[in-house]
Amino acid sequence: MADSIRKITMADPFFTEEDRARIHRELDVILTKALSMGLHVRAFEQEFAAMTGVRHAIAMNSCTAALEAALSGLGVSEGDEVIVPCETFIATGMAVHLAGGRPVFAEISAETLCLDLEDVKKRVTARSRGVIMVYMAGLMPKNMLAFREFCDAAGLFLIEDAAHAPGASRDNRRAGSFGHAGCFSFFPTKIITAGEGGMLTTDDAGLAEFARSFQHRGRDLSAPEEQYGRPGRNVRMTETAALIGRVQLGHLQEYLAERRRVLSVYCEALAADERVRLIVPEVQEASACWKIPLVLAEGYNCEAVTAEMGKRGIAVDRAYQPLLHLQPVFRRLYGTHEGQLPRSEKLLSQHICLPCHPRIGVEDAAFVTDSLRNILSQKEVKCHDR
Secondary structure, three states, X not given: OOOOOOOEOOOOOOOOHHHHHHHHHHHHHHOOOOOEOOHHHHHHHHHHHHHHOOOEEEEEOOHHHHHHHHHHHOOOOOOOEEEEEOOOOHHHHHHHHHOOOEEEEEOXXXXXXXXXXXXXXXXXXXXXXXXXXXXXXXXXXXXHHHHHHHHXXXXXXXXXXXXXXXXXXXXXXXXXOOOOEEEEEOOOOOOOOOOOXXXXXXOOHHHHHHHHHHOEOOEOOOOOOOOEOOOOOEOOOEHHHHHHHHHHHOOHHHHHHHHHHHHHHHHHHHOOOOOEEEOOOOOHHHEOOOOEEEEEOOOEOHHHHHHHHHHOOEOOEOOOOOOHHHOHHHHHHHOOOOOOOHHHHHHHOOEEEEOOOOOOOHHHHHHXXXXXXXXXXXXXXXXXXX
């Protein structure tokens, strides 16, 4: 390509002129009515539940809050263990800790970067209460039904941390409908955004009732007067956030199509390159393509490759570093250490994520892959030459 530098970001949330006009128009109405937990929040919940294919969706101010509500509603208390992957955002393990449980860190699959089912089975103890499946980079593993069947047989709950995966599907079922609860994020870097916000999805009426009480500090919503029957937090969603979320949700299928178009360019250009291994599903519908992870062949320095891509204006990252069990807070709380999960630690030391979002055009995607191939041919990015 003629140009050697572009600006290609990891995320680029945007709104059309029509979107902006609608938001401004509806905002004027919001300013004369309820500012929080009003008509837009209820509509967003209903529309999100319909998209996901579940009976209940409860809007909150973050995915972290949704995770904590799900864990508390499913009965996690002091001493209970919840199995979580080592490759995820801090919130996955922190929600377990804040709910009173203990996160048990597990290995991930080299094919998906999601939990390894066989490793999960080895970590179940008498104190185990459940499992949190994280759809890393938006990818749903093929064995989701097997995960649910295992959890049911073992008497464990299954929570889907679907922060990266709204709209992804397996076996004609959407992310957020396989587990006892699904948890989503609307942070600006995610598939759709509300500025901030989260959603809990479930088919369990009892869990839904608990979550609605939890978002109101544990209030008994059926009581005629203000009274509180359980611990909770103020994790309610504002009307403005719900309005923005509804606008974005209306574009979800369009956004997913654009992301999968970028994925197709990456796959066509890199599938036969032995220096990289893309972490992608066998069917595009199984991923929301939040990012596109890949594993570099032995002998390449991830930091050097990332730096060289940055020089060309291409944002490349390594989500998440450090790994969850190596975060300082969990080292201090639980005595975790390097070498505890050797397979995952080795695998993730060789991974990077390529950008993927609707604002990346076909030429931009080709520029990303051309740049990566050229960089991998440079001796400066090889470990033995540094």
